Amino acid sequence: MIHALPTLTMLEKLAVAGGRVVECGAGSGLWLYIMREFGIDAIGFDPEPSGPLVKEGSHLDLGDYSDRLLLIVWPPDGTDIQEWINIHGGRWFAFCGSSTRVLNFPAFKKGAVYYEDIARGVGRPNYFCMGEVG
Numbered sequence: 786m787i788h789a790l791p792t793l794t795m796l797e798k799l800a801v802a803g804g805r806v807v808e809c810g811a812g813s814g815l816w817l818y819i820m821r822e823f824g825i826d827a828i829g830f831d832p833e834p835s836g837p838l839v840k841e842g843s844h845l846d847l848g849d850y851s852d853r854l855l856l857i858v859w860p861p862d863g864t865d866i867q868e869w870i871n872i873h874g875g876r877w878f879a880f881c882g883s884s885t886r887v888l889n890f891p892a893f894k895k896g897a898v899y900y901e902d903i904a905r906g907v908g909r910p911n912y913f914c915m916g917e918v919g
Contacts, residue, residue, distance in 0.1 A: 788860070790815070790816075790819065790821055791816060791820070791833040792880075794798045795879075796820065796825065797865060798824045798879070799820065799825055799854060799879060800823075800824075801823040801854065802826055802852075802853055802854035802875075802876070802877045804824065804825050804853065805826045805827075805854065806825055806826070806827040806828070806853055806854045806855075806856050807827075807828055807829065807830075807847070807850035807854070807855055807856065807873075808820075808827060808828070808829035808830075808845055808851040808856040808858065808868060809829070809830065809831075809843075809844050809846075809855065809856070809857060809860075810831055810833055810835070810838075810844075810855075810860050810861075810864075811829025811830060811831045811834070811838075811858075812823075812831055812834075813835045813836040813839070814829060814834070814835075814836030814837065814838035814839040815836070816829070816858055816895055817829045817836075817839065817903045818838060818855070818883045819835075819908070821838075825854075826857075828840070828850070828853070829856075830842030830843070830846060839842045844868070844869045844872055844897065845872065845894065847869060847872045847873040847874075848872055848873065848874055849861075850873065850875070851874040851875040851896065852875065854875070854876075854877040854878065854879060855864065855867060855869065855870065855875055855877070855878040855879070856878075856880075856891055857878070857879070857880045857881070857897075858880075858882070859881060859882045860882065860902050866880065870897075887899065898912075899917075
C-alpha cells in the first residue's frame with residue numbers, strides 16, 4: 786500500500802548525501818523509481834521485493850551502505866527504527882510515516898534538519914523528516 790509519494794522538496798533534501806540513498810523496505814520500488822528519475826543514485830531492498838528495482842535483503846544488510854542516506858518509508862508496525870539506524874552506521878537518515886513513530890527514536894531527536902507534513906488535508910498523520918545522526 787502506498788501511504789505517500791515524495792514531494793519535490795523531499796527529493797531535493799534527499800540529495801544531501803551526495804545524491805546517494807539506500808531505501809530499506811522498498812516494497813515495489815516506487816520511491817526508488819521516482820528518486821532515480823530525479824537523478825538520485827538510489828538502491829533499495831526488501832525481504833519480499835515486489836518490483837524489478839528492488840533487491841532481496843533486510844535491515845541486517847544496512848551496514849554495507851553506510852556511505853548513503855538511509856531512507857525508511859512506512860515500515861511495518863513493531864519495526865525498531867533505532868536498530869536500523871545503528872546497523873546502518875551512516876551519517877544521514879530520512880523517515881516517512883506516522884509522527885508518533887518519528888518522534889520516538891533518539892536519533893531523530895538529536896539531528897532533525899527538515900520536517901514536512903505531507904498529508905495536508907488527507908485526514909491522517911503522514912510526515913517526512915530527515916536528520917543527521919549525532
